Amino acid sequence: MNDTILYIVVPCYNEEKVLPITAPMFLGEINTLVEAGKISPDSRVLFVNDGSKDKTWEIIQSLSKEDPHYIGICQSRNRGHQNAVLAGLMEAKDHCDITISIDCDGQDDISAMEQMVDEYHGGCEVVYGVRSRRDTDTFFKRFTAESFYHLLKWMGGEVVFNHADYRLISNRVLQELANFKEVNIFLRGMVPLVGFKSTSVYYARTERLAGESHYPLKKMLMLAFDGITSLSVKPIRLITSLGLIVAALSFLGILWAVIGSFLGNTVSGWASTTCILCFLGGIQLLSLGIIGEYVGKIYLETKARPRYIISERTYDIPEEARQKEPALSEK
Numbered sequence: 001m002n003d004t005i006l007y008i009v010v011p012c013y014n015e016e017k018v019l020p021i022t023a024p025m026f027l028g029e030i031n032t033l034v035e036a037g038k039i040s041p042d043s044r045v046l047f048v049n050d051g052s053k054d055k056t057w058e059i060i061q062s063l064s065k066e067d068p069h070y071i072g073i074c075q076s077r078n079r080g081h082q083n084a085v086l087a088g089l090m091e092a093k094d095h096c097d098i099t100i101s102i103d104c105d106g107q108d109d110i111s112a113m114e115q116m117v118d119e120y121h122g123g124c125e126v127v128y129g130v131r132s133r134r135d136t137d138t139f140f141k142r143f144t145a146e147s148f149y150h151l152l153k154w155m156g157g158e159v160v161f162n163h164a165d166y167r168l169i170s171n172r173v174l175q176e177l178a179n180f181k182e183v184n185i186f187l188r189g190m191v192p193l194v195g196f197k198s199t200s201v202y203y204a205r206t207e208r209l210a211g212e213s214h215y216p217l218k219k220m221l222m223l224a225f226d227g228i229t230s231l232s233v234k235p236i237r238l239i240t241s242l243g244l245i246v247a248a249l250s251f252l253g254i255l256w257a258v259i260g261s262f263l264g265n266t267v268s269g270w271a272s273t274t275c276i277l278c279f280l281g282g283i284q285l286l287s288l289g290i291i292g293e294y295v296g297k298i299y300l301e302t303k304a305r306p307r308y309i310i311s312e313r314t315y316d317i318p319e320e321a322r323q324k325e326p327a328l329s330e331k
């Protein structure tokens with residue numbers, strides 16, 4: 001028998017339709033892996049209810065009564081996917097040897113877990129699940145998602161192409177990840193920063209088994225913007241370069257204006273003046289906006305508010321552990 005304890009961390013937000021379908025699939029995978037002697041029978045499926053407004057938490061509670069392998073924690077309110085995954089990982093880190101985070105909608109191939117666990121036994125501390133195909137995504141989703149990875153890379157963020165949040169993380173890496181105290185979290189960029197030996201396994205992404213996506217274009221754009229500004233200061237550098245170019249052009253403009261005035265043809269020029277004014281005004285506002293975004297992030301970071309608050313659990317934890325929780329936000 002293997003004594004590697006696996007926690008499958010599953011963030012859930014308004015997933016009453018799909019949870020009853022996918023929960024047994026997660027448990028089935030745990031049983032398969034236990035039978036294959038790859039993980040311990042003490043492994044668990046840990047659901048993180050991200051402040052759902054439907055019956056998701058009730059479903060998780062009844063699942064946990066049905067089978068001890070199902071456990072759940074409940075966030076005090078909706079905080080978003082990244083915070084929910086982090087809450088689950090931090091909850092799991094003191095109880096297990098490895099975690100695998102996965103969405104609860106069945107889009108990511110659950111059977112890829114076996115390969116992930118094999119890679120862990122082969123010495124890897126982080127195993128990224130990478131989508132080999134995106135056939136089932138619409139052209140628009142595929143295009144925006146892939147452009148996002150390219151843009152992030154170009155901006156200096158180190159991310160694994162076509163990898164979302166389906167990944168295996170060992171306890172050792174989790175302990176180090178716990179020291180990354182930032183409040184603006186973008187796990188896809190943070191995990192590669194922790195380092196350690198890593199690899200990827202490939203799987204085909206399918207359609208949601210039920211329910212609807214919670215990531216409309218607006219949320220996707222926000223995630224992309226957050227990802228870039230959390231991982232890199234390249235946008236600010238670009239502003240500096242842009243500033244240099246505009247300053248050089250302005251210098252030429254000044255020369256042109258002075259020479260023009262000496263030659264006596266300065267009356268015409270309303271159009272050029274207006275264009276220059278609009279151009280400079282636009283660029284300045286844009287630059288201020290981007291810099292402001294970073295200032296805003298600093299503002300949020302200095303507050304150091306807790307990144308998640310767990311209001312309920314389907315199981316009891318010792319009193320000391322409960323008191324340790326706020327330490328997460330201490331700097």
Ligand code: UDP
Pocket residue numbers: 010011012013014015050078079080081084102103104105107212213214215
């Ligand atoms: N999710 C969450 N909090 C949110 C939004 C989503 O925990 O505020 C969870 C959701 O339940 C799912 C995962 O994050 O397990 C991914 O969401 P979804 O499938 O809607 O996104 P998509 O796959 O369409 O990008």
Ligand code: MG
Pocket residue numbers: 103105107208213
């Ligand atoms: Mg999904």
